[in-house]
Amino acid sequence: MTVREIKSGIYSVGAIDWDRTIFDELIPLPEGTSYNSYLIKGSEKTALIDTVDPTKIDTLLENLEELGVTCLDYVISNHAEQDHSGAIPAVLDRYPEAEVITNEKCKGFLTDLLGVPDERFTVIGEGDEISLGDRTLRFLLTPWVHWPETMVTYLVEDKILFTCDFFGSHVATSDLYARGNYEVYTGAKRYYAEIMMPFRTTVRKNVEKIESLDMEIIAPSHGPMYKDPKFIIDAYKDWTSEDVKNEAIIAFVSMHGSTRKAAEHLAETLMERGITVKVFNLSTADIGELAMALVDAATLVLAAPTVLGGIHPSAIYAAYLVNALRPKLRHIGIISSYGWGGMAVQHVQNCVTVIKPEVFEPVLIRGHPGEEDLRKIDDMAEEIMKKHENLNLIKR
DSSP: OEEEETTTTTTEEEEEEEOOOOOTTTEEEETTTEEEEEEEEEESSSSEEEOOGGGGHHHHHHHHHHHTTTOOOOEOOSSOSHHHHTTTTHHHOOOTOEEEEEOOOHHHHHHHHOOOOOEEOOOOOTTTEEOSSEEEEEEEOTSSSSTTOOOOEEEETEEEEEEEEEOOOOOOSSSSSSSSSHHHHHHHHHHIIIIIGGGHHHHHHHHHHHSOOOOEEESSSSSSSOHHHHHHHHHHHTTTTTOOOOEEEEEEESSSSSSHHHHHHHHHHHHTTTTTTEEEEEOOOOOOHHHHHTTTTTEEEEEEEEETTOOOHHHHHHHHHHHHOOOOOOEEEEEESSSSSHHHHHHHHHHHHHSOOOEOEEEEESSSOOHHHHHHHHHHHHHHHHHHHHTTOSOO
């Protein structure tokens, strides 16, 4: 059982998924995850905020039974994605009196995804409130964090903000609250990078919207809760800002050592120029780690060989990922080795059409890099340094 009391009459009743290793068949979960659901008992009404993934329905129902919940008045759905909404049909079967409280867009998604009938809904709008007797739930719409229907629920008297995916982290932990700033920061940043970064501008606006609330606790639906809301809010304000750091990512793949030598030479040359370098071998790299690096970096260099006339598929995937995540990169460089021809540069440029970074003069190497090729890489490093200096990222 995973029932834990937060305050008198307020409980965490969700589930910990210790051994889930991938999310959406795309995102690695090196630390598992959790599906946080919260029960609030008022003097007159009882509400459940979000549910759990369909694989953990039994856990949620058992937790509610352990707390002696025989009547449930409201199921609040902050977000329709199935890892939070998937147990709603089962909860409604168990508690036929329960109403689903959500916004109009979320209602549409829940109908389409789960077949929740129309008569089970009560639709709310921005700033609407529902009384539980001695407790009040207030609803704020936070669209595109990270779906168009997302919202948050504020428990007024207890000063708790229930944010669903907003401020979440994919971490399976027995800790109810975040502790150890480095580990917490890293998990939350990875989650932001993989899921929230494509919507950076709207996420920033929604951070501004909620930060004026009088909050003692932020309670997301993945990972630990925050007793220090300022910690995670300040982190999000940094990540969603327009500021980049004096960091260059080198993402490479090498079949016969040519692009590896080029990437390693570039890394050494950039470090000599005072630039923080993060190197990823695309054959083995964790895409979550790459996504985290993209949150802050000013520059990305892709280094890859030509395969059958085009750039290596791993580099195409990396370029596609960059385009999808929409980081605040300022510059992109391309290094490619080839034997008898290729379209490497065009392929990368065709993949990166949304973020529109400045593209450095590419370095194309015929075969293994020679002295002239290495000089061209040095020139690229020099150009990267000058661009970073122009952005006031390097202090002399």
